[in-house]
Amino acid sequence: MAAYRIRSPQVVHESVAGEVVAIDFATGSYFSLRGPAESLWTALSGEEARPVDALAPAAGEAADTSQVAAFLDQLVEVGLLERSGEAAADAAGETGTGGLAFEHFTDMEELILLDPVHDVTDAGWPNATS
Amino acid sequence: MTVHELLDRCRQAWDHAVATPGASITERRLRIGGRPVLLRAVDGVADALRSPLAHLEVDDATAAPCLTIHAWATPGAGTVLDLDRAGLPATDQLRIAGADACLMAWPEHGLVQGFRRGTAVDHGDEAFWWVPGVEDLPLFELAMPFRPIAHWWGTAVGLQMVHAAAVGTSEHGAVLLGGVSGSGKSTTALWALTSDRLRYLGDDYVLVDPEVPEVFSLYATAKIHEPDQARVPHVRAEVVGRQEEDKLVAFLHRSHRDRIVERLPVTALLLPRVGGDGPRFRPVDAGEALRRLAPSTVLQFQGTDPGPALAALRRLVQAVPAFDLALGHDPSATPAAVEDLLASHRP
Numbered sequence: 001m002a003a004y005r006i007r008s009p010q011v012v013h014e015s016v017a018g019e020v021v022a023i024d025f026a027t028g029s030y031f032s033l034r035g036p037a038e039s040l041w042t043a044l045s046g047e048e049a050r051p052v053d054a055l056a057p058a059a060g061e062a063a064d065t066s067q068v069a070a071f072l073d074q075l076v077e078v079g080l081l082e083r084s085g086e087a088a089a090d091a092a093g094e095t096g097t098g099g100l101a102f103e104h105f106t107d108m109e110e111l112i113l114l115d116p117v118h119d120v121t122d123a124g125w126p127n128a129t130s
Numbered sequence: 131m132t133v134h135e136l137l138d139r140c141r142q143a144w145d146h147a148v149a150t151p152g153a154s155i156t157e158r159r160l161r162i163g164g165r166p167v168l169l170r171a172v173d174g175v176a177d178a179l180r181s182p183l184a185h186l187e188v189d190d191a192t193a194a195p196c197l198t199i200h201a202w203a204t205p206g207a208g209t210v211l212d213l214d215r216a217g218l219p220a221t222d223q224l225r226i227a228g229a230d231a232c233l234m235a236w237p238e239h240g241l242v243q244g245f246r247r248g249t250a251v252d253h254g255d256e257a258f259w260w261v262p263g264v265e266d267l268p269l270f271e272l273a274m275p276f277r278p279i280a281h282w283w284g285t286a287v288g289l290q291m292v293h294a295a296a297v298g299t300s301e302h303g304a305v306l307l308g309g310v311s312g313s314g315k316s317t318t319a320l321w322a323l324t325s326d327r328l329r330y331l332g333d334d335y336v337l338v339d340p341e342v343p344e345v346f347s348l349y350a351t352a353k354i355h356e357p358d359q360a361r362v363p364h365v366r367a368e369v370v371g372r373q374e375e376d377k378l379v380a381f382l383h384r385s386h387r388d389r390i391v392e393r394l395p396v397t398a399l400l401l402p403r404v405g406g407d408g409p410r411f412r413p414v415d416a417g418e419a420l421r422r423l424a425p426s427t428v429l430q431f432q433g434t435d436p437g438p439a440l441a442a443l444r445r446l447v448q449a450v451p452a453f454d455l456a457l458g459h460d461p462s463a464t465p466a467a468v469e470d471l472l473a474s475h476r477p
Contacts, residue, residue, distance in 0.1 A: 019417025
């Protein structure tokens with residue numbers, strides 16, 4: 001069974017007033033998750049990857065387990081989550097994602113592209129990351 | 131080399147610069163984020179970078195500085211720090227961080243900025259700013275010098291640099307104007323200069339103490355795209371240094387010194403957007419406020435762990451009300467609307 005975790009430290013996130021704001025530093029994309037999607041995200045918090053069966057209850061009546069899996073696979077596709085194990089057999093095709101949805105914003109991506117910053121590796125200066 | 135080894139090399143280069151026969155050292159005392167900061171600069175560096183920070187200069191020489199910035203212009207940063215060996219495009223930036231220290235380099239400009247927290251022996255935090263010469267400084271340093279240093283030091287002392295404009299009154303506090311470039315926050319802040327009551331703290335970056343919350347001015351400059359100059363005719367911007375695209379810089383300390391203030395409590399957060407039938411305010415919840423305020427700040431973050439910055443912004447949006455601001459077509463109408471909002475929301 002697939003297990004999922006938030007792609008840290010590349011993704012940072014905060015939850016306030018029932019909305020998760022998640023920012024992906026690799027791409028400059030940022031995301032909003034509200035309602036049951038926010039609850040599902042909160043269930044993901046922590047270092048350990050969590051299997052779909054353990055996460056699905058967080059979505060409540062908004063989605064069944066297969067729909068939760070399809071939604072989580074969408075979050076993997078956009079870079080927010082990492083997955084171990086096989087993706088759901090039908091990611092948001094026929095299954096759909098029930099009442100789970102997110103918004104994806106790309107208007108900040110140019111900040112990453114125009115001023116790239118390279119962090120130095122453990123090998124020390126002047127060895128930079130690729 | 132580790133970041134501390136690099137900073138030690140910067141220190142050695144500074145010591146060498148000040149010991150050079152004929153070198154003159156200028157000291158300027160500033161108050162940044164409400165705290166004493168000492169700028170020590172060799173030869174013409176202090177004058178080259180004076181205008182953006184001139185409104186923060188203070189005469190008090192008794193307070194021990196919380197931060198000392200050493201700034202000098204001599205060739206050699208590229209060689210001493212091996213900037214050429216990272217194997218990256220010269221236009222890209224390099225960053226190395228360690229415990230309570232950070233250094234960044236702009237190989238294209240030969241610019242290096244570094245910061246480290248003081249030890250018990252040193253008493254204060256220190257920073258280094260090193261370029262080959264002041265004749266060809268990049269626009270971003272002429273308009274907003276030491277920004278990474280201010281960010282790193284601010285983070286260390288509990289202040290968050292925010293990509294936002296800020297205007298306000300002494301009676302009712304300030305609004306932060308957050309959002310992406312082009313949302314109208316800079317134009318709105320510059321039109322506040324025409325108001326008898328509103329005062330200006332910044333148009334692009336400010337320091338915020340999210341626990342109070344309070345906003346601190348950082349730069350008395352504004353960058354204006356040449357096509358937008360007509361929208362702010364009361365502000366005269368000029369070509370500075372090597373012209374970059376169509377960007378001009380207005381040095382507000384020269385023309386509007388009496389309209390700039392150092393600090394104000396934060397009363398509200400405004401999220402402007404161009405167009406609409408305005409100026410008109412619509413309350414937004416903290417989630418929308420964070421989503422519209424945070425990304426441009428956090429994605430320009432120049433430290434290595436943006437999590438605390440996002441958490442600080444979350445605390446800020448939980449502390450003050452937030453409003454979408456439809457600007458309408460007449461920017462001259464906005465100052466009065468902002469004054470009214472401040473008066474009606476100051477606790």
